[in-house]
Amino acid sequence: QFTATSISCDDNTPNTSPTITLFLLQGLDWRRALSVHLWFGCAAGQPVTAALEMYRDSFLSKVPALTAAGVAGLQKQTTVKPAACPPHPPYWDPSSSSKRSSGRGPALSVSEARAADGAPLDICYHLLRLYSGNSLSLLHALLPESATPHTMDLRLSWHLYQVLVALGHARLSSAREEQLNVGFAAQLEQAGLWEWAVFVLMHIAEAGTREAAVRAVLQRRSVSLGKSARQAHAQALLTERLAVPEAWLHEAAATHAALLHSQAGAEELAEELLAAGKWNEAHSVVLQRLAAELVLGRAVERLGHFVTELARDGRSDLIEDWENGGKIYVDFYSAMQMLDHMLNNQDSMSMADVQQLCQLMQDLSGRVHLLPNTSPNHRLCQAEMSSKLANALLVLSEANEQGGPLFHLPHTHRCSTRCARCRLPATTGCSICRG
Numbered sequence: 001q002f003t004a005t006s007i008s009c010d011d012n013t014p015n016t017s018p019t020i021t022l023f024l025l026q027g028l029d030w031r032r033a034l035s036v037h038l039w040f041g042c043a044a045g046q047p048v049t050a051a052l053e054m055y056r057d058s059f060l061s062k063v064p065a066l067t068a069a070g071v072a073g074l075q076k077q078t079t080v081k082p083a084a085c086p087p088h089p090p091y092w093d094p095s096s097s098s099k100r101s102s103g104r105g106p107a108l109s110v111s112e113a114r115a116a117d118g119a120p121l122d123i124c125y126h127l128l129r130l131y132s133g134n135s136l137s138l139l140h141a142l143l144p145e146s147a148t149p150h151t152m153d154l155r156l157s158w159h160l161y162q163v164l165v166a167l168g169h170a171r172l173s174s175a176r177e178e179q180l181n182v183g184f185a186a187q188l189e190q191a192g193l194w195e196w197a198v199f200v201l202m203h204i205a206e207a208g209t210r211e212a213a214v215r216a217v218l219q220r221r222s223v224s225l226g227k228s229a230r231q232a233h234a235q236a237l238l239t240e241r242l243a244v245p246e247a248w249l250h251e252a253a254a255t256h257a258a259l260l261h262s263q264a265g266a267e268e269l270a271e272e273l274l275a276a277g278k279w280n281e282a283h284s285v286v287l288q289r290l291a292a293e294l295v296l297g298r299a300v301e302r303l304g305h306f307v308t309e310l311a312r313d314g315r316s317d318l319i320e321d322w323e324n325g326g327k328i329y330v331d332f333y334s335a336m337q338m339l340d341h342m343l344n345n346q347d348s349m350s351m352a353d354v355q356q357l358c359q360l361m362q363d364l365s366g367r368v369h370l371l372p373n374t375s376p377n378h379r380l381c382q383a384e385m386s387s388k389l390a391n392a393l394l395v396l397s398e399a400n401e402q403g404g405p406l407f408h409l410p411h412t413h414r415c416s417t418r419c420a421r422c423r424l425p426a427t428t429g430c431s432i433c434r435g
Helices: 028-043 048-060 066-074 123-131 137-141 154-167 174-190 196-203 207-220 228-241 246-257 263-275 279-296 300-318 326-344 351-365 376-401 415-420
Strands: 004-008 019-023 062-064 080-082
Touching: 019 263, 028 048, 048 123, 123 137, 154 174, 174 207, 196 207, 196 228, 207 246, 228 246, 246 263, 263 279, 263 300, 263 376, 279 300, 279 326, 279 376, 300 326, 326 351, 326 376, 351 376
Parallel strands: none
Antiparallel strands: 004 019, 062 080
16 A cells, blocks of 8 residues: 555564565655555556545544654554544643543544544544545534533634535535524624624524524623713624614613613603504603603603604504503693693783683593592692693683783683592692782
């Protein structure tokens, strides 16, 4: 065979010369050993596959290990080793091969996944096997240990797989493909590159699994969805290049805002829920955490922003108990707006406008008590709203009595009657009632 030869030492005794076989591939690294098979062991027309199979047989076979002492003394060799160097990865230390074992991946035969000494095989060797038609080598090539001593480092494995898929090679099973994507995404997220972790997860084929994985990363990294330049760049990458729905980002931001126990946190939470299209959740936040604070803080304009957003484009039809919640605040905001406009532009107001405002306030006075009153602030908010409505009706009545521009206002109710309809507590009410 071309990989071995025999030599003899002449001691002038015919036919009794001791001989020893020299294995020519011992001492060569695996690439050179493979090259010897390709250049000298194969005919000109044979493919690389033939040389690869010959080399594979060589490193799987065991032969006597040749030493300098053995050559000099022609001693019988008892130690055996492969005829050719197995295709170990560059980082592998042969002296530790008997002590190390990765324990990763499926149960694989020694000839396919590992050398006889238990060492992993080089990623380049697996790629040659894949080129030769061995589809199982794809799985072996993607094991991190075939290229790096860090068995959790999936950088090369993931990128190599994307290249092979783009070239049209056979794909992994859906379960193993998902495992590779999730593993590399976790590595990126751990390194702080969470937006690129989302990029990797977007390669998951199954839509439901992909959405759940991406949402989970966004939820964990919701605090990173801020206003800095890097955060803005990350969000642009997600929405513009990766086509991640903006609603997912807003939901994640809402998760972070929900942890802030302050009015600013409640306002941010409501804004994010509105942007995410979560109408019922936003309505609940406005009723339970925002409305009372805004009314008592004389920030009715801010309250109007939230409730009018909920009332737009038929959104209120999808909100539970809208009539006894957000609708009351919408009407209250509208009434205050109309009153301010009317008082500032009395000369241009028509009788129909005045009657419409009066009717709205009287109707609203009977519905304020339907709002949630689970806390002292809620009850105080109801009293404040009722007091504003009663005083507003009183202003209109006084304008009528004094012959002002609103003299056509029908004065059909006494002030005390209006305050009673508003269900004001005894310690609350307009100044006339208390007087």
